[in-house]
Amino acid sequence: MTALRQRKEIKVSNVYEDYPSQEEEEELERQLLAVYSGRGLWKILSYMIGGTIGLCIGFLTSIYLATLHENDLWFSNIKEVEREISFRTECGLYYSYYKQMLQAPTIMKGFHGLINDNKTESMRTINILERMNIYQEVFLSILYRVLPIKTYLEPVYFYIYTLFGLQAMYVTALYVTSWLLSGTWLSGLLAAFWYVINRIDTTRVEFTIPLRENWALPFFAVQIAAITYLLRPHLQPLCERLTLLAVFISTFLFSLTWQFNQFMMLMQALVLFILDCLNMLPTVKVTWLYVIQVASLLLVCALQFFNSMILGSLLISFNLSVLIARKFQKNLKTGGFLNRLGKLLFHLALVLCLTVCLNTFIKHFLNLKSDEHIFKFLKAKFGFGATSDSTKVQFIVLKPGTAYNLMHSILFGCLAFSTMRMKYLWTSHMCVFASFGLCSSDIWELLLKLVHLYTPKRMKMMRYSVPVLILIYLCYKFWPGMMAELSELREFYDPDTVELMNWIKSNTPRKAVFAGSMQLLAGVKLCTGRTLTNHPHYEDKGLRERTKEVYQIYAKRSPEEVYSLLRSFGTDYVILEDSICYERRHNRGCRLRDLLDIANGHVMDGPGENDPDLKPAEHPRFCEEIKRNLPSYSAHFTRVFQNKTFHVYKLSRHK
Numbered sequence: 325m326t327a328l329r330q331r332k333e334i335k336v337s338n339v340y341e342d343y344p345s346q347e348e349e350e351e352l353e354r355q356l357l358a359v360y361s362g363r364g365l366w367k368i369l370s371y372m373i374g375g376t377i378g379l380c381i382g383f384l385t386s387i388y389l390a391t392l393h394e395n396d397l398w399f400s401n402i403k404e405v406e407r408e409i410s411f412r413t414e415c416g417l418y419y420s421y422y423k424q425m426l427q428a429p430t431i432m433k434g435f436h437g438l439i440n441d442n443k444t445e446s447m448r449t450i451n452i453l454e455r456m457n458i459y460q461e462v463f464l465s466i467l468y469r470v471l472p473i474k475t476y477l478e479p480v481y482f483y484i485y486t487l488f489g490l491q492a493m494y495v496t497a498l499y500v501t502s503w504l505l506s507g508t509w510l511s512g513l514l515a516a517f518w519y520v521i522n523r524i525d526t527t528r529v530e531f532t533i534p535l536r537e538n539w540a541l542p543f544f545a546v547q548i549a550a551i552t553y554l555l556r557p558h559l560q561p562l563c564e565r566l567t568l569l570a571v572f573i574s575t576f577l578f579s580l581t582w583q584f585n586q587f588m589m590l591m592q593a594l595v596l597f598i599l600d601c602l603n604m605l606p607t608v609k610v611t612w613l614y615v616i617q618v619a620s621l622l623l624v625c626a627l628q629f630f631n632s633m634i635l636g637s638l639l640i641s642f643n644l645s646v647l648i649a650r651k652f653q654k655n656l657k658t659g660g661f662l663n664r665l666g667k668l669l670f671h672l673a674l675v676l677c678l679t680v681c682l683n684t685f686i687k688h689f690l691n692l693k694s695d696e697h698i699f700k701f702l703k704a705k706f707g708f709g710a711t712s713d714s715t716k717v718q719f720i721v722l723k724p725g726t727a728y729n730l731m732h733s734i735l736f737g738c739l740a741f742s743t744m745r746m747k748y749l750w751t752s753h754m755c756v757f758a759s760f761g762l763c764s765s766d767i768w769e770l771l772l773k774l775v776h777l778y779t780p781k782r783m784k785m786m787r788y789s790v791p792v793l794i795l796i797y798l799c800y801k802f803w804p805g806m807m808a809e810l811s812e813l814r815e816f817y818d819p820d821t822v823e824l825m826n827w828i829k830s831n832t833p834r835k836a837v838f839a840g841s842m843q844l845l846a847g848v849k850l851c852t853g854r855t856l857t858n859h860p861h862y863e864d865k866g867l868r869e870r871t872k873e874v875y876q877i878y879a880k881r882s883p884e885e886v887y888s889l890l891r892s893f894g895t896d897y898v899i900l901e902d903s904i905c906y907e908r909r910h911n912r913g914c915r916l917r918d919l920l921d922i923a924n925g926h927v928m929d930g931p932g933e934n935d936p937d938l939k940p941a942e943h944p945r946f947c948e949e950i951k952r953n954l955p956s957y958s959a960h961f962t963r964v965f966q967n968k969t970f971h972v973y974k975l976s977r978h979k
Contacts, residue, residue, distance in 0.1 A: 374509030381516045382496035388520065390488040392809065393530040397816040399484075405825055406816050407480055408851045414860035415534040417444075417846035419483065421458045425465035426479055434465065443855045445867065446837040446894040454629035456861055457583050460539050487533050490542040494527075494752075495519055497545035502756045502763075504552045505725060510791050511763035517795060518755035521802045525751040540582035541749060547574035548732070548753070554609060555724035568612055576620040580627065583863055586637040588749070589617050591739060593642055595731040597675070601668055604727045611650075614643045633863060636692040638683055645678035726760075733757050762791050820969035824899070825851040827965050827972075832897065839874050839890050840899035848899075857893040872923070878904055879920040880941035883950070887960040890975060898961070900971045905947035917945065 394400060397410055411419045421438065428434030438452040452458060468474070468482050477485075498519060499512035519526050529538045550570040559567070579585040593614065600610045618640055625634040634640075649671055686692070722730065733753055740750035761767055768786045772778035828838075829852045838848050842860040849856055858871040873889050877898060890898055907915045918928045926941040927934045943949075950957045950973065965972035 370509070374503060374512070377509060378496050378499040378503070378512055378516075381499060381513065382492035382494075385495045385516065385520055386488045386492035388806075388810070389491055389523075389527070389530045390485070393484070393488075393533070395810065395812060396531065396814050398814070399816070402816050403822075404480075405822055405851055406818070409818055409821050409825065409847055410816055411534055411847075411850065412532070413843040413846055415532055415846075416850040417859055417861060418456070418458060418461060418534045418536070420846070420850040421452060421456075422461035422465050422483060423479070423850065425462060426468065431466055431469065435462075438462070443853070444849065444859060445870075446855050446857050451629055453627075454631055455864065457536055457581055457628075459627065460581050484533050487529060487538055490539065491527065491529055494542035494545050497542065497549045498752060498756050501545070501549040501552050501729070502759045504549065504556075505729060505756070505760040506763035507765065508763050508787070510788065511759045514759035514762065514791050514795060515756045517798050518759065519752055521798060521806075522751060522755065525747060526755065527748055527752070536582040536584075537745065537748065540578050540585065541752075543574045543578040543581065544588065544749070545752070547571055547578060548729070550574060551613065552725045552729060554613075555605065555728055557606075557724070568616070571613070572616045572620065575616055576623060579620045579624045583633075585624075586621065586634065586639045589621075590637075590639045590642060591735045592732070593617060593639060593646075595728060595735060597642075597646060599724075599727050599731060601671065604722070605724050611647070614647060618643050632690045632692045636683065636687045636690055638679065641683035641686065642675070642679045645675050645682060648678060649674045723766075729753070729757055729760075759791070762794065763787060820967045821847065823967055824965070824970050824972070828852045828854060831964070836896045837894045838897050838899060839877070839893065839895040841875075841901060841904060842871060844899060844901065855894075857890075857895055875916065875920060876946070878917050878945070878947050879924055880926050880943050880945050881924075882943045883946065883957045883960050886946050887975065895975055897964070898973050898975065900947050900950070900973070902969055902971075905945070 399407060399410070402410075408416065408419070424437060425431075425434040428437055438458075440449055441452045442449045444450060444452065453462075464483060464486060468479055473482065495516050499509075499516050501512075502515040503509045503512040505511070527538075528535070532538065550567055554564065554567045554571060575589070579589070582588075596605065596610050596613055599605045600607060621634055621637065621640055625631055628634065652674070733750070736746065736750040736753060740747040765783060765787055768783045769778060772783055772786070825847070828848065832852075832854065834853065835855065837855045837857060838845060839857040840848070842858055842862075845856045845858060846860050848854055849859070858867060858874050862868060862871075870893065874893065876886055876889055877900060904916055907917065912918060912928060912930055912932050913922075921928045921941070922935070922938065924941070925938060927938045929945075950961060951971065953963070960976050960978075961973040962976065963971060964974045
């Protein structure tokens with residue numbers, strides 16, 4: 325029941341007394357202006373200090389890694405051939421194209437040599453720019469030609485310093501991402517420290533410099549930082565456009581420099597899809613990110629002369645399927661719980677069906693089989709039906725940037741457990757997310773409220789004091805070890821390989837064709853410029869089949885069969901390695917010779933079980949038997965070089 329009461333009288337004089345005078349109002353305005361000005365100046369000062377620290381920590385990390393590389397190899401003191409041999413396996417192959425571009429009379433002739441290459445794979449003319457991601461080597465070679473640095477900086481140093489410089493950008497990007505998530509640059513500093521002290525699990529740049537991941541991951545880190553900023557609410561239109569531009573440029577450069585870019589970005593697209601379905605990200609921004617991914621891949625595809633592996637990627641099929649499915653279902657995020665759940669399940673089924681159908685059609689139309697080995701590997705690792713669960717309950721209170729980075733860490737963590745190479749991507753991001761967790765005001769507020777100790781001052785004290793104490797502990801714990809590591813001096817020493825490369829350059833024709841292991845032949849191409857039968861860049865079905873045929877030199881095959889196979893590829897010389905022929909490092913069944921025996925249907929060497937369908941071979945192992953110099957072998961092969969590690973045989977030229 326509503327009650328009425330009589331109004332109290334208000335005296336006019338009292339009303340005027342309650343309002344401040346004009347002088348008091350002006351004084352209040354001055355005080356507020358002083359407060360806001362002080363906060364603004366402190367904010368600007370904090371940004372300047374944080375930015376300077378971020379740049380310095382990136383620069384110091386770059387110097388640290390470069391010093392480790394120098395101390396490990398004594399790179400500045402060894403010969404040119406030793407420097408090139410230090411670029412092992414596929415690293416040497418990639419660097420050889422940088423060297424090839426520099427040795428070309430003109431830039432245009434260098435381009436022509438890459439587009440019409442007949443030395444990387446014998447009896448074939450291939451387009452290196454279409455097959456491999458080497459635009460970075462092309463760009464660096466052109467830059468070295470035009471810059472006035474030849475008199476005081478050797479080409480190899482220009483190359484490696486560029487890579488170490490990118491590591492500075494990498495660490496700075498991780499620093500910025502952690503800062504954006506937590507709101508304090510102290511978190512970025514902690515992330516950078518963790519990155520450095522966990523160097524074995526975050527990077528391998530100091531001993532595999534030219535690897536594609538060392539070019540690509542810095543741009544990927546920049547992209548993640550830009551996406552984290554983009555997902556902030558209430559961005560100004562100009563700021564949002566500039567951020568989208570940064571995302572596009574970093575995504576394009578990441579895609580251009582690594583052949584596995586599409587698989588990394590597919591994981592990223594899945595993160596966006598899951599969070600968008602759970603209504604945790606703004607749909608418009610997610611759509612822009614889908615479009616940027618597809619546009620970047622298509623641009624790279626055009627630069628790589630319409631590489632079919634890119635056109636047939638799951639990423640393009642998935643992103644297009646999501647965008648098409650949205651046209652059919654425009655109201656996914658409306659209605660009751662059961663209604664939305666039904667729409668979501670139907671949307672998921674529609675996207676999956678469209679992705680499979682579209683990808684199958686593209687691969688069938690293009691007759692694409694270059695990436696089938698990757699899917700076989702993933703199926704062997706995961707089996708069928710491997711999924712990652714995420715529920716709305718877990719992320720309902722998270723900010724968009726936090727939710728994105730958390731899901732990013734979870735999916736890349738699953739990938740890291742399957743593939744050693746991917747741990748470098750995941751571990752560095754975990755450094756970012758762990759530091760954010762320690763510096764996040766939201767997390768400290770939640771923890772303090774759980775124990776009924778929350779006050780704003782206590783939250784701020786914990787947010788800053790705990791990271792500072794951890795930084796002090798990390799310095800105390802790991803600084804002496806880092807200094808000891810920097811003072812430890814080693815030297816490159818591989819006399820057998822140096823002797824082999826020098827012999828090849830001095831005693832074989834320039835157009836001679838060499839067969840052998842993939843990893844060794846990459847060094848042969850770099851150090852001697854001779855033609856190869858096979859090489860370590862494995863993203864081509866024809867090359868994989870050719871390599872399997874060449875590797876019969878380590879199988880139980882007759883000399884006539886091996887000779888016929890090698891001559892079919894135009895081979896003049898074959899290099900046999902004792903480290904492969906008599907391998908002891910791996911268990912039975914995992915050695916190269918065992919894999920070849922199984923593929924050929926032969927019983928493996930040594931004690932142990934064999935599959936019932938394997939049979940004893942009719943011939944001894946070729947790489948062992950050829951050393952006996954029996955007539956059946958010497959009729960086709962003549963030994964022309966030998967040391968403790970390598971045996972080189974010249975193939976006879978029968979009419």
